[in-house]
Amino acid sequence: MTEADFTFLCLLLRQRSGLALGPDKRYLAESRLGILCRRRCIESIDALMQQVRMGRDPEIEGAVVEAMTTNETLFFRDSTPFDLFRDVLLPEKLAANAASRTLRIWCAAVSSGQEAYSLAMLIDAMAERLAGWKIAILGTDISGEVLEKARAGLYSQFEIQRGLPIQMLLKHFGQRSDKWQISERMRAMVEFRQHNLLERNDQFGRFDIIFCRNVLIYFDVPTKEKVLGLLAPRLGPDGALVLGATETVIGLATALRADPQQRGLYRPAQAARMSLPPALAPRASTGPIPAH
Structure with missing residues:
Protein backbone atom coordinates (compact mmCIF):
# COMPACT_ATOMS: atom_id res chain seq x y z
CA MET A 1 0.00 0.00 0.00
CA THR A 69 -13.63 -2.23 11.70
CA THR A 70 -12.52 -4.18 14.75
CA ASN A 71 -15.09 -6.85 15.63
CA GLU A 72 -13.40 -8.49 18.59
CA THR A 73 -15.98 -9.77 21.07
CA LEU A 74 -16.86 -12.78 23.19
CA PHE A 75 -19.54 -13.97 25.58
CA PHE A 76 -19.48 -12.24 28.98
CA ARG A 77 -16.40 -10.26 27.94
CA ASP A 78 -14.86 -8.80 31.09
CA SER A 79 -17.15 -10.22 33.74
CA THR A 80 -17.47 -7.01 35.79
CA PRO A 81 -20.00 -5.21 33.51
CA PHE A 82 -22.24 -8.27 33.54
CA ASP A 83 -22.04 -8.55 37.31
CA LEU A 84 -22.95 -4.86 37.41
CA PHE A 85 -25.91 -5.48 35.12
CA ARG A 86 -27.20 -8.42 37.15
CA ASP A 87 -26.51 -7.17 40.68
CA VAL A 88 -27.00 -3.39 40.40
CA LEU A 89 -28.71 -2.22 37.24
CA LEU A 90 -31.44 -4.85 36.97
CA PRO A 91 -32.52 -4.45 40.61
CA GLU A 92 -32.58 -0.67 40.11
CA LYS A 93 -34.79 -0.91 37.06
CA LEU A 94 -37.07 -3.49 38.65
CA ALA A 95 -37.83 -0.92 41.33
CA ALA A 96 -37.82 2.24 39.21
CA ASN A 97 -39.93 0.79 36.38
CA ALA A 98 -42.33 -1.21 38.52
CA ALA A 99 -45.33 0.74 37.24
CA SER A 100 -44.60 0.46 33.51
CA ARG A 101 -42.94 -2.96 33.70
CA THR A 102 -40.77 -2.10 30.72
CA LEU A 103 -37.03 -2.31 30.23
CA ARG A 104 -35.15 -1.10 27.16
CA ILE A 105 -31.48 -1.92 26.59
CA TRP A 106 -29.17 -0.85 23.77
CA CYS A 107 -25.93 -2.66 22.95
CA ALA A 108 -24.06 -0.26 20.69
CA ALA A 109 -21.26 -1.64 18.48
CA VAL A 110 -22.58 -5.11 19.23
CA SER A 111 -20.44 -6.88 16.61
CA SER A 112 -21.53 -10.51 16.16
CA GLY A 113 -23.99 -10.42 19.05
CA GLN A 114 -22.28 -12.08 21.99
CA GLU A 115 -22.75 -9.12 24.34
CA ALA A 116 -26.46 -8.77 23.61
CA TYR A 117 -27.05 -12.50 23.99
CA SER A 118 -25.08 -12.53 27.24
CA LEU A 119 -27.48 -9.92 28.64
CA ALA A 120 -30.46 -11.88 27.31
CA MET A 121 -29.26 -15.00 29.14
CA LEU A 122 -28.91 -13.05 32.39
CA ILE A 123 -32.42 -11.69 31.97
CA ASP A 124 -33.72 -15.20 31.29
CA ALA A 125 -32.15 -16.36 34.55
CA MET A 126 -34.44 -13.85 36.33
CA ALA A 127 -37.53 -14.90 34.41
CA GLU A 128 -39.73 -15.42 37.45
CA ARG A 129 -39.03 -11.94 38.84
CA LEU A 130 -39.59 -10.43 35.39
CA ALA A 131 -42.92 -12.10 34.73
CA GLY A 132 -45.21 -9.69 32.92
CA TRP A 133 -42.44 -7.32 31.93
CA LYS A 134 -41.87 -6.13 28.37
CA ILE A 135 -38.14 -6.26 27.72
CA ALA A 136 -36.48 -5.06 24.55
CA ILE A 137 -32.81 -5.42 23.64
CA LEU A 138 -31.44 -3.57 20.62
CA GLY A 139 -28.04 -4.45 19.17
CA THR A 140 -26.48 -2.15 16.59
CA ASP A 141 -23.28 -2.15 14.58
CA ILE A 142 -21.84 -0.38 11.56
CA SER A 143 -21.08 -3.71 9.87
CA GLY A 144 -23.92 -5.47 8.07
CA GLU A 145 -21.81 -8.61 7.77
CA VAL A 146 -21.37 -9.15 11.50
CA LEU A 147 -25.03 -8.32 12.11
CA GLU A 148 -26.07 -11.17 9.81
CA LYS A 149 -23.99 -13.48 11.97
CA ALA A 150 -25.53 -12.00 15.11
CA ARG A 151 -29.06 -12.59 13.81
CA ALA A 152 -28.22 -16.21 12.98
CA GLY A 153 -26.71 -16.69 16.46
CA LEU A 154 -24.37 -19.34 15.05
CA TYR A 155 -20.91 -19.63 16.59
CA SER A 156 -17.83 -21.79 16.22
CA GLN A 157 -16.47 -24.02 18.96
CA PHE A 158 -13.69 -21.48 19.51
CA GLU A 159 -16.19 -18.64 19.97
CA ILE A 160 -18.31 -20.72 22.33
CA GLN A 161 -15.31 -21.56 24.49
CA ARG A 162 -14.49 -17.88 24.98
CA GLY A 163 -16.39 -16.87 28.09
CA LEU A 164 -19.59 -18.90 27.86
CA PRO A 165 -20.33 -20.93 31.04
CA ILE A 166 -21.05 -24.59 30.33
CA GLN A 167 -24.44 -24.35 32.07
CA MET A 168 -25.57 -21.64 29.66
CA LEU A 169 -24.22 -23.55 26.68
CA LEU A 170 -26.29 -26.59 27.64
CA LYS A 171 -29.40 -24.52 28.38
CA HIS A 172 -29.44 -22.09 25.47
CA PHE A 173 -27.50 -23.63 22.56
CA GLY A 174 -27.96 -26.51 20.16
CA GLN A 175 -25.23 -28.07 18.04
CA ARG A 176 -25.46 -27.50 14.27
CA SER A 177 -22.81 -29.63 12.57
CA ASP A 178 -19.49 -28.20 13.82
CA LYS A 179 -21.09 -25.03 15.22
CA TRP A 180 -23.43 -24.01 18.02
CA GLN A 181 -26.59 -21.96 17.60
CA ILE A 182 -28.30 -20.01 20.34
CA SER A 183 -31.95 -20.91 20.81
CA GLU A 184 -34.71 -19.28 18.83
CA ARG A 185 -36.14 -17.97 22.10
CA MET A 186 -32.92 -16.09 22.87
CA ARG A 187 -32.69 -14.78 19.32
CA ALA A 188 -36.22 -13.43 19.63
CA MET A 189 -35.15 -11.35 22.63
CA VAL A 190 -32.74 -9.22 20.59
CA GLU A 191 -33.33 -7.03 17.57
CA PHE A 192 -30.29 -6.16 15.45
CA ARG A 193 -30.05 -3.04 13.31
CA GLN A 194 -27.27 -1.47 11.29
CA HIS A 195 -26.22 1.87 12.71
CA ASN A 196 -23.20 4.18 12.62
CA LEU A 197 -22.46 5.74 16.02
CA LEU A 198 -21.57 9.01 14.28
CA GLU A 199 -25.10 9.38 12.90
CA ARG A 200 -28.37 10.51 14.45
CA ASN A 201 -30.04 7.95 16.70
CA ASP A 202 -33.22 9.63 17.93
CA GLN A 203 -35.23 7.10 15.91
CA PHE A 204 -34.40 4.54 18.61
CA GLY A 205 -36.13 6.41 21.41
CA ARG A 206 -34.83 6.28 24.98
CA PHE A 207 -33.22 3.47 26.90
CA ASP A 208 -32.84 2.47 30.52
CA ILE A 209 -29.39 0.99 29.94
CA ILE A 210 -26.86 1.48 27.15
CA PHE A 211 -23.78 -0.70 26.73
CA CYS A 212 -21.10 0.91 24.54
CA ARG A 213 -17.93 -0.88 25.54
CA ASN A 214 -14.46 -0.91 24.00
CA VAL A 215 -15.45 1.40 21.16
CA LEU A 216 -14.30 4.84 22.26
CA ILE A 217 -10.72 3.58 22.52
CA TYR A 218 -10.53 3.58 18.72
CA PHE A 219 -11.62 7.22 18.36
CA ASP A 220 -9.82 10.53 18.69
CA VAL A 221 -11.05 13.09 21.22
CA PRO A 222 -13.43 15.04 18.92
CA THR A 223 -15.04 11.77 17.78
CA LYS A 224 -15.41 10.54 21.35
CA GLU A 225 -17.13 13.81 22.22
CA LYS A 226 -19.49 13.44 19.27
CA VAL A 227 -20.39 9.84 20.06
CA LEU A 228 -21.03 10.57 23.74
CA GLY A 229 -23.02 13.64 22.77
CA LEU A 230 -25.27 11.43 20.65
CA LEU A 231 -25.59 8.70 23.29
CA ALA A 232 -26.44 10.92 26.26
CA PRO A 233 -29.90 12.04 25.01
CA ARG A 234 -30.87 8.41 24.45
CA LEU A 235 -30.72 7.73 28.19
CA GLY A 236 -33.81 8.12 30.29
CA PRO A 237 -33.59 10.44 33.35
CA ASP A 238 -32.36 7.58 35.52
CA GLY A 239 -30.56 5.76 32.72
CA ALA A 240 -27.18 4.07 32.86
CA LEU A 241 -24.33 4.02 30.35
CA VAL A 242 -21.77 1.23 30.64
CA LEU A 243 -18.37 1.80 29.01
CA GLY A 244 -15.24 -0.33 28.80
CA ALA A 245 -12.81 -0.52 31.71
CA THR A 246 -10.33 1.91 30.10
CA GLU A 247 -12.94 4.35 28.80
CA THR A 248 -14.39 7.44 30.46
CA VAL A 249 -16.67 10.42 29.83
CA ILE A 250 -14.58 12.71 32.04
CA GLY A 251 -13.54 15.76 30.08
CA LEU A 252 -15.59 14.60 27.10
CA ALA A 253 -19.27 14.91 27.99
CA THR A 254 -20.79 17.33 30.49
CA ALA A 255 -24.19 15.65 30.14
CA LEU A 256 -22.83 12.50 31.77
CA ARG A 257 -21.13 11.83 35.08
CA ALA A 258 -19.30 8.90 36.61
CA ASP A 259 -21.11 6.85 39.20
CA PRO A 260 -18.95 7.24 42.34
CA GLN A 261 -19.43 3.64 43.41
CA GLN A 262 -19.33 1.66 40.16
CA ARG A 263 -16.38 1.71 37.80
CA GLY A 264 -17.34 2.02 34.14
CA LEU A 265 -20.87 3.22 34.95
CA TYR A 266 -22.09 6.67 33.91
CA ARG A 267 -25.38 8.43 34.44
CA PRO A 268 -27.12 11.58 33.22
CA ALA A 269 -25.50 14.51 34.99
CA GLN A 270 -28.79 15.89 36.29
CA ALA A 271 -29.97 12.59 37.80
CA ALA A 272 -29.51 11.85 41.45
CA ARG A 273 -27.70 8.61 42.07
CA MET A 274 -30.08 5.76 42.72
CA SER A 275 -29.46 3.40 45.61
CA LEU A 276 -32.26 0.91 45.50
CA PRO A 277 -32.62 -2.56 47.02
CA PRO A 278 -33.18 -5.56 44.76
CA ALA A 279 -36.78 -5.62 43.64
CA LEU A 280 -38.95 -8.52 44.54
CA ALA A 281 -41.09 -8.12 41.49
CA PRO A 282 -42.57 -11.30 40.32
CA ARG A 283 -41.30 -15.42 33.25
CA ALA A 284 -40.10 -12.30 31.23
CA SER A 285 -42.20 -11.06 28.34
CA THR A 286 -39.76 -10.08 25.64
CA GLY A 287 -40.19 -8.47 22.27
CA PRO A 288 -38.59 -6.42 19.56
CA ILE A 289 -37.71 -2.76 19.93
CA PRO A 290 -40.90 -0.83 19.20
CA ALA A 291 -40.85 1.46 16.18
CA HIS A 292 -40.47 5.19 16.79
Whole structure:
Protein backbone atom coordinates (compact mmCIF):
# COMPACT_ATOMS: atom_id res chain seq x y z
CA MET A 1 0.00 0.00 0.00
CA THR A 2 1.41 3.38 -0.99
CA GLU A 3 1.76 6.19 1.51
CA ALA A 4 -0.85 8.19 -0.41
CA ASP A 5 -3.34 5.32 -0.34
CA PHE A 6 -2.82 4.82 3.38
CA THR A 7 -3.39 8.52 4.04
CA PHE A 8 -6.57 8.40 1.95
CA LEU A 9 -7.73 5.30 3.82
CA CYS A 10 -7.17 6.96 7.20
CA LEU A 11 -9.24 9.97 6.12
CA LEU A 12 -12.01 7.74 4.76
CA LEU A 13 -12.21 5.72 7.97
CA ARG A 14 -12.28 8.82 10.14
CA GLN A 15 -15.10 10.35 8.08
CA ARG A 16 -17.18 7.20 7.70
CA SER A 17 -16.73 5.43 11.04
CA GLY A 18 -14.75 7.68 13.36
CA LEU A 19 -11.93 5.14 13.47
CA ALA A 20 -8.58 6.82 14.10
CA LEU A 21 -5.91 4.72 12.37
CA GLY A 22 -2.38 5.53 13.46
CA PRO A 23 0.70 5.20 11.22
CA ASP A 24 1.71 2.04 13.07
CA LYS A 25 -1.46 0.32 11.78
CA ARG A 26 -0.43 0.27 8.13
CA TYR A 27 0.44 -3.41 8.36
CA LEU A 28 -3.03 -4.10 9.75
CA ALA A 29 -4.63 -2.24 6.86
CA GLU A 30 -2.61 -4.23 4.33
CA SER A 31 -3.55 -7.50 6.02
CA ARG A 32 -7.30 -6.82 6.18
CA LEU A 33 -7.56 -5.24 2.76
CA GLY A 34 -5.56 -8.13 1.31
CA ILE A 35 -8.22 -10.51 2.61
CA LEU A 36 -10.92 -8.30 1.08
CA CYS A 37 -9.12 -8.35 -2.28
CA ARG A 38 -9.00 -12.14 -2.28
CA ARG A 39 -12.69 -12.40 -1.40
CA ARG A 40 -13.66 -10.08 -4.24
CA CYS A 41 -11.07 -11.31 -6.74
CA ILE A 42 -9.40 -7.89 -6.94
CA GLU A 43 -5.83 -8.24 -8.13
CA SER A 44 -4.15 -5.98 -5.57
CA ILE A 45 -4.65 -3.46 -2.77
CA ASP A 46 -3.55 -0.75 -5.21
CA ALA A 47 -6.37 -1.75 -7.55
CA LEU A 48 -8.83 -1.82 -4.66
CA MET A 49 -7.85 1.65 -3.49
CA GLN A 50 -8.10 2.96 -7.03
CA GLN A 51 -11.72 1.78 -7.13
CA VAL A 52 -12.43 3.46 -3.80
CA ARG A 53 -10.76 6.72 -4.87
CA MET A 54 -12.91 6.84 -8.01
CA GLY A 55 -15.96 6.96 -5.76
CA ARG A 56 -18.22 5.21 -8.24
CA ASP A 57 -19.12 2.23 -6.08
CA PRO A 58 -20.45 3.02 -2.57
CA GLU A 59 -20.69 -0.71 -1.90
CA ILE A 60 -16.93 -1.27 -2.28
CA GLU A 61 -16.25 1.76 -0.10
CA GLY A 62 -18.52 0.30 2.56
CA ALA A 63 -16.74 -3.06 2.28
CA VAL A 64 -13.40 -1.35 2.93
CA VAL A 65 -14.78 0.38 6.03
CA GLU A 66 -16.25 -2.89 7.31
CA ALA A 67 -12.96 -4.72 6.66
CA MET A 68 -11.13 -2.22 8.85
CA THR A 69 -13.63 -2.23 11.70
CA THR A 70 -12.52 -4.18 14.75
CA ASN A 71 -15.09 -6.85 15.63
CA GLU A 72 -13.40 -8.49 18.59
CA THR A 73 -15.98 -9.77 21.07
CA LEU A 74 -16.86 -12.78 23.19
CA PHE A 75 -19.54 -13.97 25.58
CA PHE A 76 -19.48 -12.24 28.98
CA ARG A 77 -16.40 -10.26 27.94
CA ASP A 78 -14.86 -8.80 31.09
CA SER A 79 -17.15 -10.22 33.74
CA THR A 80 -17.47 -7.01 35.79
CA PRO A 81 -20.00 -5.21 33.51
CA PHE A 82 -22.24 -8.27 33.54
CA ASP A 83 -22.04 -8.55 37.31
CA LEU A 84 -22.95 -4.86 37.41
CA PHE A 85 -25.91 -5.48 35.12
CA ARG A 86 -27.20 -8.42 37.15
CA ASP A 87 -26.51 -7.17 40.68
CA VAL A 88 -27.00 -3.39 40.40
CA LEU A 89 -28.71 -2.22 37.24
CA LEU A 90 -31.44 -4.85 36.97
CA PRO A 91 -32.52 -4.45 40.61
CA GLU A 92 -32.58 -0.67 40.11
CA LYS A 93 -34.79 -0.91 37.06
CA LEU A 94 -37.07 -3.49 38.65
CA ALA A 95 -37.83 -0.92 41.33
CA ALA A 96 -37.82 2.24 39.21
CA ASN A 97 -39.93 0.79 36.38
CA ALA A 98 -42.33 -1.21 38.52
CA ALA A 99 -45.33 0.74 37.24
CA SER A 100 -44.60 0.46 33.51
CA ARG A 101 -42.94 -2.96 33.70
CA THR A 102 -40.77 -2.10 30.72
CA LEU A 103 -37.03 -2.31 30.23
CA ARG A 104 -35.15 -1.10 27.16
CA ILE A 105 -31.48 -1.92 26.59
CA TRP A 106 -29.17 -0.85 23.77
CA CYS A 107 -25.93 -2.66 22.95
CA ALA A 108 -24.06 -0.26 20.69
CA ALA A 109 -21.26 -1.64 18.48
CA VAL A 110 -22.58 -5.11 19.23
CA SER A 111 -20.44 -6.88 16.61
CA SER A 112 -21.53 -10.51 16.16
CA GLY A 113 -23.99 -10.42 19.05
CA GLN A 114 -22.28 -12.08 21.99
CA GLU A 115 -22.75 -9.12 24.34
CA ALA A 116 -26.46 -8.77 23.61
CA TYR A 117 -27.05 -12.50 23.99
CA SER A 118 -25.08 -12.53 27.24
CA LEU A 119 -27.48 -9.92 28.64
CA ALA A 120 -30.46 -11.88 27.31
CA MET A 121 -29.26 -15.00 29.14
CA LEU A 122 -28.91 -13.05 32.39
CA ILE A 123 -32.42 -11.69 31.97
CA ASP A 124 -33.72 -15.20 31.29
CA ALA A 125 -32.15 -16.36 34.55
CA MET A 126 -34.44 -13.85 36.33
CA ALA A 127 -37.53 -14.90 34.41
CA GLU A 128 -39.73 -15.42 37.45
CA ARG A 129 -39.03 -11.94 38.84
CA LEU A 130 -39.59 -10.43 35.39
CA ALA A 131 -42.92 -12.10 34.73
CA GLY A 132 -45.21 -9.69 32.92
CA TRP A 133 -42.44 -7.32 31.93
CA LYS A 134 -41.87 -6.13 28.37
CA ILE A 135 -38.14 -6.26 27.72
CA ALA A 136 -36.48 -5.06 24.55
CA ILE A 137 -32.81 -5.42 23.64
CA LEU A 138 -31.44 -3.57 20.62
CA GLY A 139 -28.04 -4.45 19.17
CA THR A 140 -26.48 -2.15 16.59
CA ASP A 141 -23.28 -2.15 14.58
CA ILE A 142 -21.84 -0.38 11.56
CA SER A 143 -21.08 -3.71 9.87
CA GLY A 144 -23.92 -5.47 8.07
CA GLU A 145 -21.81 -8.61 7.77
CA VAL A 146 -21.37 -9.15 11.50
CA LEU A 147 -25.03 -8.32 12.11
CA GLU A 148 -26.07 -11.17 9.81
CA LYS A 149 -23.99 -13.48 11.97
CA ALA A 150 -25.53 -12.00 15.11
CA ARG A 151 -29.06 -12.59 13.81
CA ALA A 152 -28.22 -16.21 12.98
CA GLY A 153 -26.71 -16.69 16.46
CA LEU A 154 -24.37 -19.34 15.05
CA TYR A 155 -20.91 -19.63 16.59
CA SER A 156 -17.83 -21.79 16.22
CA GLN A 157 -16.47 -24.02 18.96
CA PHE A 158 -13.69 -21.48 19.51
CA GLU A 159 -16.19 -18.64 19.97
CA ILE A 160 -18.31 -20.72 22.33
CA GLN A 161 -15.31 -21.56 24.49
CA ARG A 162 -14.49 -17.88 24.98
CA GLY A 163 -16.39 -16.87 28.09
CA LEU A 164 -19.59 -18.90 27.86
CA PRO A 165 -20.33 -20.93 31.04
CA ILE A 166 -21.05 -24.59 30.33
CA GLN A 167 -24.44 -24.35 32.07
CA MET A 168 -25.57 -21.64 29.66
CA LEU A 169 -24.22 -23.55 26.68
CA LEU A 170 -26.29 -26.59 27.64
CA LYS A 171 -29.40 -24.52 28.38
CA HIS A 172 -29.44 -22.09 25.47
CA PHE A 173 -27.50 -23.63 22.56
CA GLY A 174 -27.96 -26.51 20.16
CA GLN A 175 -25.23 -28.07 18.04
CA ARG A 176 -25.46 -27.50 14.27
CA SER A 177 -22.81 -29.63 12.57
CA ASP A 178 -19.49 -28.20 13.82
CA LYS A 179 -21.09 -25.03 15.22
CA TRP A 180 -23.43 -24.01 18.02
CA GLN A 181 -26.59 -21.96 17.60
CA ILE A 182 -28.30 -20.01 20.34
CA SER A 183 -31.95 -20.91 20.81
CA GLU A 184 -34.71 -19.28 18.83
CA ARG A 185 -36.14 -17.97 22.10
CA MET A 186 -32.92 -16.09 22.87
CA ARG A 187 -32.69 -14.78 19.32
CA ALA A 188 -36.22 -13.43 19.63
CA MET A 189 -35.15 -11.35 22.63
CA VAL A 190 -32.74 -9.22 20.59
CA GLU A 191 -33.33 -7.03 17.57
CA PHE A 192 -30.29 -6.16 15.45
CA ARG A 193 -30.05 -3.04 13.31
CA GLN A 194 -27.27 -1.47 11.29
CA HIS A 195 -26.22 1.87 12.71
CA ASN A 196 -23.20 4.18 12.62
CA LEU A 197 -22.46 5.74 16.02
CA LEU A 198 -21.57 9.01 14.28
CA GLU A 199 -25.10 9.38 12.90
CA ARG A 200 -28.37 10.51 14.45
CA ASN A 201 -30.04 7.95 16.70
CA ASP A 202 -33.22 9.63 17.93
CA GLN A 203 -35.23 7.10 15.91
CA PHE A 204 -34.40 4.54 18.61
CA GLY A 205 -36.13 6.41 21.41
CA ARG A 206 -34.83 6.28 24.98
CA PHE A 207 -33.22 3.47 26.90
CA ASP A 208 -32.84 2.47 30.52
CA ILE A 209 -29.39 0.99 29.94
CA ILE A 210 -26.86 1.48 27.15
CA PHE A 211 -23.78 -0.70 26.73
CA CYS A 212 -21.10 0.91 24.54
CA ARG A 213 -17.93 -0.88 25.54
CA ASN A 214 -14.46 -0.91 24.00
CA VAL A 215 -15.45 1.40 21.16
CA LEU A 216 -14.30 4.84 22.26
CA ILE A 217 -10.72 3.58 22.52
CA TYR A 218 -10.53 3.58 18.72
CA PHE A 219 -11.62 7.22 18.36
CA ASP A 220 -9.82 10.53 18.69
CA VAL A 221 -11.05 13.09 21.22
CA PRO A 222 -13.43 15.04 18.92
CA THR A 223 -15.04 11.77 17.78
CA LYS A 224 -15.41 10.54 21.35
CA GLU A 225 -17.13 13.81 22.22
CA LYS A 226 -19.49 13.44 19.27
CA VAL A 227 -20.39 9.84 20.06
CA LEU A 228 -21.03 10.57 23.74
CA GLY A 229 -23.02 13.64 22.77
CA LEU A 230 -25.27 11.43 20.65
CA LEU A 231 -25.59 8.70 23.29
CA ALA A 232 -26.44 10.92 26.26
CA PRO A 233 -29.90 12.04 25.01
CA ARG A 234 -30.87 8.41 24.45
CA LEU A 235 -30.72 7.73 28.19
CA GLY A 236 -33.81 8.12 30.29
CA PRO A 237 -33.59 10.44 33.35
CA ASP A 238 -32.36 7.58 35.52
CA GLY A 239 -30.56 5.76 32.72
CA ALA A 240 -27.18 4.07 32.86
CA LEU A 241 -24.33 4.02 30.35
CA VAL A 242 -21.77 1.23 30.64
CA LEU A 243 -18.37 1.80 29.01
CA GLY A 244 -15.24 -0.33 28.80
CA ALA A 245 -12.81 -0.52 31.71
CA THR A 246 -10.33 1.91 30.10
CA GLU A 247 -12.94 4.35 28.80
CA THR A 248 -14.39 7.44 30.46
CA VAL A 249 -16.67 10.42 29.83
CA ILE A 250 -14.58 12.71 32.04
CA GLY A 251 -13.54 15.76 30.08
CA LEU A 252 -15.59 14.60 27.10
CA ALA A 253 -19.27 14.91 27.99
CA THR A 254 -20.79 17.33 30.49
CA ALA A 255 -24.19 15.65 30.14
CA LEU A 256 -22.83 12.50 31.77
CA ARG A 257 -21.13 11.83 35.08
CA ALA A 258 -19.30 8.90 36.61
CA ASP A 259 -21.11 6.85 39.20
CA PRO A 260 -18.95 7.24 42.34
CA GLN A 261 -19.43 3.64 43.41
CA GLN A 262 -19.33 1.66 40.16
CA ARG A 263 -16.38 1.71 37.80
CA GLY A 264 -17.34 2.02 34.14
CA LEU A 265 -20.87 3.22 34.95
CA TYR A 266 -22.09 6.67 33.91
CA ARG A 267 -25.38 8.43 34.44
CA PRO A 268 -27.12 11.58 33.22
CA ALA A 269 -25.50 14.51 34.99
CA GLN A 270 -28.79 15.89 36.29
CA ALA A 271 -29.97 12.59 37.80
CA ALA A 272 -29.51 11.85 41.45
CA ARG A 273 -27.70 8.61 42.07
CA MET A 274 -30.08 5.76 42.72
CA SER A 275 -29.46 3.40 45.61
CA LEU A 276 -32.26 0.91 45.50
CA PRO A 277 -32.62 -2.56 47.02
CA PRO A 278 -33.18 -5.56 44.76
CA ALA A 279 -36.78 -5.62 43.64
CA LEU A 280 -38.95 -8.52 44.54
CA ALA A 281 -41.09 -8.12 41.49
CA PRO A 282 -42.57 -11.30 40.32
CA ARG A 283 -41.30 -15.42 33.25
CA ALA A 284 -40.10 -12.30 31.23
CA SER A 285 -42.20 -11.06 28.34
CA THR A 286 -39.76 -10.08 25.64
CA GLY A 287 -40.19 -8.47 22.27
CA PRO A 288 -38.59 -6.42 19.56
CA ILE A 289 -37.71 -2.76 19.93
CA PRO A 290 -40.90 -0.83 19.20
CA ALA A 291 -40.85 1.46 16.18
CA HIS A 292 -40.47 5.19 16.79
